Amino acid sequence: MGTMEQIQALKERMQQSIIGQEAVIDRLLIGLLANGNLLLEGLPGLAKTRAVKALAKNMECDYSRIQFTPDLLPADVTGTEMYFQSDTGGQFKFQPGPIFANIVLADEINRAPAKVQAALLEAMEERQVTVAGTTHKMAPLFMVLATQNPVEQEGTYPLPEAQMDRFLMHVRIEYPPLADEIEVIRLVRREEQAALMAQTEEGGAEAPRPPIAQDVVFDARREIAALHCAEAMETYMATIVQATRTPAEFGDTLAKWIEIGASPRASLALDRCARTHAWLAGRDYVDPEDVRAIAPDVLRHRLALSYEAQGTGVSADQVVAEVLAQVALP
Incomplete structure (x- = not known):
């Protein structure tokens, strides 16, 4: 098979595990192919974790999950230097943390x-981790x-703007429609039945399909990098970002809604995501x-809304929609 x-x-394969969240699957693939990090926001039980696991399960990759809690330490994420004693003497060795994986949840x-949140910054931006000077x-x-979780704020620490800006996209996950929720019930029931069959009948489980190789992702990235983007489209993307700075x-x-506009990272993200989407x-x-198509996901977490906008219940998505309405098409 070809790369596409x-x-x-x-x-x-992901759609077989995730029902009614096609837009989320598309954004996960765009993030993977555009070589970026994603922030998934949604109420509990909307398959955020399941979607990430479905991506990792079907790829040839190392996957790790870090459950963030108030007592977590930076070393629990990045790893630390540990002292090992042997017959020839003792020495410090680096023990990698869970951040050293291909897909990190x-x-x-x-x-x-x-x-602890800041422990991710160097890895997300520079693809490296510095521990004890190494x-x-x-x-x-x-x-x-x-x-x-966008609702429960007790005992949470909101992400600072500098870290929010390092996420390629901010993806919001909504409740599925009724028909999709019925399919979710049936899907989970089938999975439970298959697991029980595998426990009681040796060899009864279906053989897993081989995962997608990492080279496929790298091949796709090379094709996306060579994709044509006209000068008019480059101007269009830059103008959209400029509109958030000079509203x-x-x-x-x-002018009433935007307090602080998006950084140049937004222009770069628009370019990468638009080429991947195409x-x-x-x-x-x-x-x-x-x-x-991808502007709301790229911009919603990069805008600081004015007090008036927040007071009247204007959302970042409404602001992005107004920006797109005001900027002329190329």
């Missing part, structure tokens, strides 16, 4: 204090997928619909 066919096969990241490189395939030039409404759609060029 294998990525589509990965998507189909930072579950409920806002439940750990800022010092730098340790991450694997070529490395991705942090963090989750958080008064794009209407009184935006490649997944089977095109060799970027068009405005690619940008408009």
Whole structure:
């Protein structure tokens, strides 16, 4: 199979485990192929963790899950130097932490204090970890997928803006419709039946399919990097980001809503995600619909809304929609 066919096969496998969250699966694949980190936000029970596990299970990769809690320490994430005694003498050796994996699930990241959250910054941005003055490189395939609950705020530590900006996209997960929820019930029932059959009948379980190789991801990234993006599209993406910094030039409404605009990381993220979105759609060029499709996920966590916007219940998604309405199409 070609690169596109294998990525589509990965998507189909994930869809067999995740019902009614096709947009989330698309964003996970975009994050994987665009070489970025994602923040998944949704109420408990909406398959955030399951979606990440479905991605890792169907890929040839090392997967680790870090459950963030208030008593977690930075060394619990990055690893630490430990003293080992042997017959020839003692020495310190680095014991890697769970951050040294290909796909890292930072579950409920806002439940750990800022010092622990900051332990992820170097790994997310520079793909390395420095412990006791020694730098340790991450694997070529490395991705942090963090989750958080948007409602329960007691005992949580909101992520600072500097760390939010390092997430390629902020993906929101909503409740599934009724028909999909019925399918979820049936899916979990089938999984329970299959697990019971495997326990009682040796060899009765279906042989697992071989995982998708990491080289497929690297091949896809090379094709995406070579994708054509016209100068008009580059100007369109930069203008969208510029509109968040100079909102008064794009209407009184935006001027009232935006306090602080997006950084240049937003422009870079728009470019990477739009090219990936176009490649997944089977095109060799970027068009405005690619940008408009991923703009809310790229921008919603990078905007600081004004007091007036927050007081009147205006959401970041409404602000992004207004930005897209005011910026002229190329």
